[in-house]
Amino acid sequence: xxxxxxxxxxxxxxxxxxxxxxxxxxGLHERAMFSDEGLVEVLDRYPRDKLGVFTMGExxxxxxxxxxxxxxxxxxxxxxxxxxxxxxxLNLREVNAVLDSYAGLAREIFGDIEAHTGVKxxxxxxxxxxSSPNAQVFYHLDATPVTLWQIRxxxxxxxxxxxxxxxxxxxxxxxxxxxxxEQFPYRPEFDAGAQVQEMTPGVMVSWPQNAPxxxxxxxxxxxxxxxxxLTPPAMLRANVIYANGLMRRRLxxxxxxxxxxxxxxxxxFGLARTAKALKLHKAGATxxxxxxxxxxxGVVAPL
Numbered sequence: 001x002x003x004x005x006x007x008x009x010x011x012x013x014x015x016x017x018x019x020x021x022x023x024x025x026x027g028l029h030e031r032a033m034f035s036d037e038g039l040v041e042v043l044d045r046y047p048r049d050k051l052g053v054f055t056m057g058e059x060x061x062x063x064x065x066x067x068x069x070x071x072x073x074x075x076x077x078x079x080x081x082x083x084x085x086x087x088x089x090l091n092l093r094e095v096n097a098v099l100d101s102y103a104g105l106a107r108e109i110f111g112d113i114e115a116h117t118g119v120k121x122x123x124x125x126x127x128x129x130x131s132s133p134n135a136q137v138f139y140h141l142d143a144t145p146v147t148l149w150q151i152r153x154x155x156x157x158x159x160x161x162x163x164x165x166x167x168x169x170x171x172x173x174x175x176x177x178x179x180x181x182e183q184f185p186y187r188p189e190f191d192a193g194a195q196v197q198e199m200t201p202g203v204m205v206s207w208p209q210n211a212p213x214x215x216x217x218x219x220x221x222x223x224x225x226x227x228x229x230l231t232p233p234a235m236l237r238a239n240v241i242y243a244n245g246l247m248r249r250r251l252x253x254x255x256x257x258x259x260x261x262x263x264x265x266x267x268x269f270g271l272a273r274t275a276k277a278l279k280l281h282k283a284g285a286t287x288x289x290x291x292x293x294x295x296x297x298g299v300v301a302p303l
Contacts, residue, residue, distance in 0.1 A: 005112045051092060136216045142182060146228050168208070
């Protein structure tokens with residue numbers, strides 16, 4: 001029988017959700033759907049052309065060692081064994097659109113969040129992450145709000161302020177405009193300004209939209225849920241960033257990023273929506289072509 005979802009909501013956490021980095025306790029790690037058998041079933045049913053297969057180097061500074069691959073021909077059981085044996089990160093985006101069990105989980109998660117925060121959420125994307133011992137995700141940021149739910153294994157997470165020198169407005173704009181991928185340069189001295197979260201089974205962390213972060217796995221298989229979504233304030237912020245980027249590129253302006261339903265931000269929201277409808281900005285190719293084929297036992301072979 002499924003246990004409770006989030007155990008430790010409080011008025012303070014509900015008020016700060018989405019604006020501060022917060023840690024919660026949850027009960028998802030107790031559910032059978034995340035056993036080896038449950039993971040194999042998902043991997044067998046998830047479309048191979050949508051499966052994100054990645055490998056990476058060991059130096060957190062060398063973010064360009066993050067490489068995309070393919071896993072054609074491997075069964076779900078073979079995929080799981082490859083992750084356990086190799087240095088692999090599998091990302092199953094929008095698994096809630098593929099499996100009814102994850103669609104139900106999305107309704108449960110966002111029902112809980114909305115009931116406690118009073119904030120409307122939409123565009124729900126439940127991503128299942130299955131990753132190798134000691135694998136890492138490099139310094140990056142997301143255009144939308146994200147929560148990370150640890151299910152199996154341990155990882156350490158660093159969350160950094162969304163301001164210089166950790167990130168500039170221009171770097172955020174390039175990511176939101178899809179001119180570049182989500183990863184960008186990291187310096188080890190940034191860690192002095194980070195909030196560090198130890199992710200163990202039953203921990204969920206939320207953080208402010210666009211805050212840079214990175215992750216390093218512990219010595220065992222890791223299973224997590226990376227859950228992306230939008231709220232009205234988050235959609236406004238994303239469109240303000242988009243408009244700022246256009247103004248910087250087309251008008252030579254130096255716009256400032258701020259939150260809130262101000263007249264200036266509402267005007268920028270309208271500008272961004274119009275620009276998207278008219279396709280005034282062409283995004284770059286941010287999705288790298290596959291460079292390796294994943295084989296049995298986590299062996300990576302060049303394409």
